[in-house]
Amino acid sequence: MKLTVQVKRLPTPVQAAALAATLHACNEAATWVSSVAFEKDIKRNFALREHTYTAVKGRWGLGAQAAQHAIKKTCDAYITLKANLTAGNLGKPGSQRYRRATEKPIAFRPEGAQPYDDRMLSWQYTQRTVSIWTLSGRMKEVAFTASPGQLARLALYRKGESDLLFRDGMWFLTATCEVPEAEPNTSVTQFLGIDLRIVNIATTLDGQIMAGRRLNRGRLRERTLRQKLQKKNTPSARRRLKKRRRKEARRVKDINHKIAKHVVAEAERTGRGIALEDLTGIRERVRLRKPQRATHASWSFAQLGQFIAYKARTAGVPVVHADPAYTSRTCAECGHIDTANRVSQACFACRSCGVVAHADRNGSRNIRHRAEQLWRRGAQSTAPDPPPNTGRGTGRKRSTTASGARCASPGLSVPGR
Structure with missing residues (x-):
């Protein structure tokens, strides 16, 4: 079964600048690829690669693997959009929400997640470092931190792609793990x-x-505070909402x-x-x-x-x-x-x-x-x-484990995850 483990990266200021430049370039390239796919109505990976691969490598300086991931990410986004339209999640055809989703190409946030495969990223579990590709070249000994359980799962079961994330001023990596399943207990009667x-x-x-x-109570408190800040709509209120x-x-x-x-x-x-x-x-x-x-x-x-x-x-x-x-x-x-x-x-x-x-x-x-x-x-x-x-974290067909605060139940002490 596929699960994901999220670890927090601890880059130096120089490493963080290189990672940010790489993430922005990959997402800018993906947005351009999306505009080409929308204009030419080409949403299949190999067909779209013929029109964009060379330009992505030359214009943004991406490596071969990064360019292919940018193109594939765009195709996956259009597949997801089509599934949502078919399921009716974006309203009926002709509605304002439906038109907003279909009348312009998909755009990617500058800090959107970028997938990395084993050619672009390698893990050193005992040293708690990774070696990762950037626009500035291969960057080695980028530190990360994780709980002992997450480190053990990474070392034993990691397989497949990882995603590079930047969220709330912090860097993360989410890694896919193929965790073995237990034999289902078919003899239960109760x-x-x-x-x-x-x-x-x-x-x-x-x-x-x-x-x-x-x-x-916490939900009501957060909802009331959001309403007050949205109504105030000052720069400080918007900063607090974002925080x-x-x-x-x-x-x-x-x-x-x-x-x-x-x-x-x-x-x-x-x-x-x-x-x-x-x-x-x-x-x-x-x-x-x-x-x-x-x-x-x-x-x-x-x-x-x-x-x-x-x-x-x-x-x-x-x-x-x-x-x-x-x-x-x-x-x-x-x-x-x-x-x-x-x-x-x-x-x-x-x-x-x-x-x-x-x-x-x-x-x-x-x-x-x-x-x-x-x-x-x-x-x-x-x-x-x-x-x-x-x-x-993010990922495709994944789930994660994470740590957090105590359960809100006053009548039951629930153990950690």
């Missing part, structure tokens, strides 16, 4: 049901509640990583599978009042599900997605379905048999029952390949 909600991020069948109170960007996303990703690791470890320890709700399309199915829309839109259930899926695959734990319909209204004891069963957000009281339970734990029991029925009928594990960018 599942650990997980109920995903907004107030409580995840509630397990065992009664463990990963509360989202602190996370939701705080992605802060909320990093916090949410860190918490989801920790919850996913805890859930998978518990299922592996007890020899159970993992049962999740199939919440695909929930944003289109529900109608909300205006004050609830921002909270619902920022609910990161899909990211948490992806993290659980790929971590379960590395551990050999099967994952089954069950139909979530009426799981919050159904009594896990007698099966009675009634809207009145859900007394409040936290309380469930069955109108038929009188059972009183925590609402989210009752939901996790219903999810467990449905997943076990699917498993007995021969359903396959739905733990897929890791999706793109499931962790920090």
